[in-house]
Structure formats: structure tokens, C-alpha cells
Amino acid sequence: MNKKEVLEVWIDDYTNRLVRLAYSYIKDWQKAEDQVQEALVV
Numbered sequence: 001m002n003k004k005e006v007l008e009v010w011i012d013d014y015t016n017r018l019v020r021l022a023y024s025y026i027k028d029w030q031k032a033e034d035q036v037q038e039a040l041v042v
Contacts, residue, residue, distance in 0.1 A: 011040055 001009075015036060022032035 015040070 018036045018039075019029075019032050022035050023029055026032045026035065
């Protein structure tokens with residue numbers, strides 16, 4: 001696998017966990033998703 005494929009797998013595996021973590025701080029599901037998406041923009 002090349003670096004891009006590895007990153008895609010990592011993002012697929014961890015996005016939901018990161019959103020749940022962000023939600024525990026933000027208490028707004030949409031904002032939590034947006035924050036994780038912004039953090040993962042490559």
C-alpha cells in the first residue's frame with residue numbers, strides 16, 4: 001500500500017472514534033463531525 005491508501009484506511013478506521021471524542025467535548029454532533037473533518041483535511 002502506498003501512503004495515500006494507508007491514510008485512507010486510517011481515516012476510515014478512526015473517524016467515528018474521533019467524532020465521538022469531539023462530541024464528548026462539544027456536545028453538538030454536527031459541530032463535532034465538522035471539527036474532525038477539518039482536522040483530517042489533507
